[in-house]
Amino acid sequence: MHTPWQAATALKSDAKELRPLTGNEAIARAAWEAGVRVAAAYPGTPSTEILENLGTYPAEDLHAQWSTNEKVALDVAIGASFAGSRALCAMKHVGLNVAADALMSFAYIGVNGGLVLIVCDDPGIHSSQNEQDSRIYAQLATLPVLEPSDAQEAYEFTKLAFDISEEFDTPVIVRSTTRLSHTRSTVSVGLRCEVPPRVFLEKPSKNVMIPAHARARHLVVLEREAKLKEYFAASAISQWEAGDKSFGIVTAGTCYPYVREVLPNATVLKLGASWPLPEQLLRDFCASVERVFVVEELEPIIEKEIASLGIKVEGKRFFPRAGEFSPEVVRGGLVQAGILPAPPSLNAWVPEPVVRPPVLCAGCPHTSSFMAVRASGARVAGDIGCYTLAVLDPLRGIDTCVSMGSSIGNAVGMAKAGEPKPIVATIGDSTFLHAGIPALIDAVYNQADIAVMLLDNHITAMTGGQEHPGTGKTLRGDPAPQINYEALIRACGVQWVKTVDSYDLAATHQALREAIAYRGVAVLISNRPCVLDPIKIKGPPLEINASECTACQSCMNLGCPALTWSDEWFEGRHRIKIDPALCIGCTLCAQVCTIDCIKIASSPVTP
């Protein structure tokens, strides 16, 4: 059912093969087939796997790279487009906030080689700090946004996006969501189509955005939007599926399968592009049915546009503006709207097992860093990464967390506002390189009295272990120059810089006390590799001498998943035991044990 418009793309390939692919894998495949030569991204759930997958295609076909942040990644892709090659940039929704500056100007400039920006939204906030709707950026930048509904469409729309990009001289956004990016279904794939690079277009009036040029380009952009409206109205990616006339549903992207699941035979207008919207098509569709509903996740973008045409439309009255949709949510809205009868009550028994939020791994070096931070009694500006989990029991080591790189700037503000407690900013290595360096220079320049703890675990851990400029390897695993943090930090003007071993709890405590006591900007680097990536670390496990354990629970303050209560009791409290399969032998529990009863296990456990 996806075939009718395929002939419209110049990239049709006859060699077809069926493969089970996730949305992200399908996007990567399509980019490779579409002849992309340069792809760049900063890792971010749920978009990370797109570049990881592109890195598995031959290096002679395309250059795939991790950039230091999303703005740099987009600038790299833009550079490739200027140079005449097809380019792809991928990011999560909040990454677009970082890249937005470049995007807004590039929207005026347009492309030379086709440029597609993949943005993966996270409705339901599975692994993010908010659930902003990226379609609003498309409106703001006056850019087209395609919304695939499954992996097959993710593949097809990505290829189509390159054609649209070059035909209409515009960057194109393809919007995915967590559900689409991480759902696997069958995709019919083809072969790579070599697109010869275009020559550099020497045209400053288009490529250099000074006011005089930009004023002219803005008019071109508005004209382009009008043409795209006509194009999408005629395109087969806008599907009008006729059915009952009493009501019709306008939907797009991942909401479409939910609508079809709940209403297999309804009249549906499935928009392949959710911006710009095809006015005449919407008018015709709405006129053909008695009631019109818009089913869209997050913001009422399509709904408002239809309402602005003077058409009576219902949407957010029944379908929530927050959270991820599901068949249940869509059904619930339709029941409320009187379209579907209320389903019989399930009368379900709801068990209440223990909650299981994510935790820091056994042996995670962040554990000791936050033991020290908590003991310092400081006000702590946190940042984004695994260590944000230190906000939870038992570490409770973070007071704030805003966005990538915010910790240092937040700390400067707290210090300047006269916060009475000492101020510590905690930031991971990848986050520091992403957006922490300008803030550190700001702190030095403005002579803030703060301590920064750089949690250097040698990897981008939260997103599953991606390389970055501090790891000495590229996305494809080739050797690369490695950042020297101490030298970098000193070059920013910081006088007090010290590195400690995260696994030396006493040294970490002492060094943090010194950093806090220092008047001015002090940077303490807490240094230990992540226990999961790039290699899974597993040392000999520790063992608790059960007859000596006094059940003081000191080790439980670490929140280590390898430590649990045993069935033995001492003075009314559970003694502790160590799961040898999980313990990696970091010795932190042995370091906090008040009676020194934790030692390396006498007999190593077979794996």
Add this chain to the structure above:
Amino acid sequence: MNEQSKIAALNADSEPVAFNAALAEPFNVLIVGVGGQGVIMVSKVLAALAQAHGFEVKQSEVHGMAKRGGAVFSHVRFGQRVWSPTIAKGEADVLIALEWAEGLRWLPHLKRDTGVFICDTKRIVPPFACLNRKLGAKMRYSTETAEQVSAYVSEAYAIDATRMAEELGNDRAANVVLLGALSTVLEFSLPEWEKTVTSFVPKKTIAVNTAAFELGRNWIVEAKTATPADDAAAKAAPVHAHYSARLEITDAWCKSCEICVKLCPERCLTLNADRIATMTAPEKCTGCRLCEWLCPDFAIRVHLDTEAAVMEAAR
């Protein structure tokens, strides 16, 4: 098979789930567990199997936090036409759980009248469940009993898959034991199962995984005819004497070093105006004795009084 490994075979009296040959309505399998257990592998095997059988398949999971010991779940739907990638509450035909509490968490997703529940009795206790210093504190895990589950679900199996895999010498094969169990309730042929499972495990582990698969499969077949055994997990917790904690601080020996104040996990000590350690939040004190052990001057003694002793003193 090992008799000990059989924890409970609950009301196991129904027949394997027969797909309607056309499978006009999608078949829904929900696979749940904890990060690192192999939930995704189980769902990939099932998805590949269904696809090879000619069905349309959608397999949906959410990762990101999963590696960090969080809950993991994967929806697998297959049939002639599959729309939604997720399974609605009360719509799962089979729920496979690699961990006990996770199985319970997703139970409301199972079909009330026909759903099949296959759950490893493996318990992975998160650190949060043991964060209570109070005397006599109990672990916060699941309190639901096997009987409650059996009353709720039409067909339920609690299988000690992890121990069965351990006995084969590889506890990571527990998920394949569960696949073996699953193979008895889905209508794919045995050769199809074996071919797909072996294609998803590392070459070196094919032998152990094949054994694990057979173990799980045979266990279910036997469980269907066996009478339920006692639920070992429902053992009564020991009863402990009720203590209350009381601190005795010798002011003359305190030299204001503040070690006890800084290291008390409950922050119930402070230095008073004379810079002597003082108990300021006795209701928070758990009697853990840390201050007693850490005081370099032996100025603190912790008394754990039984209820009887407290009553005695009051009199």
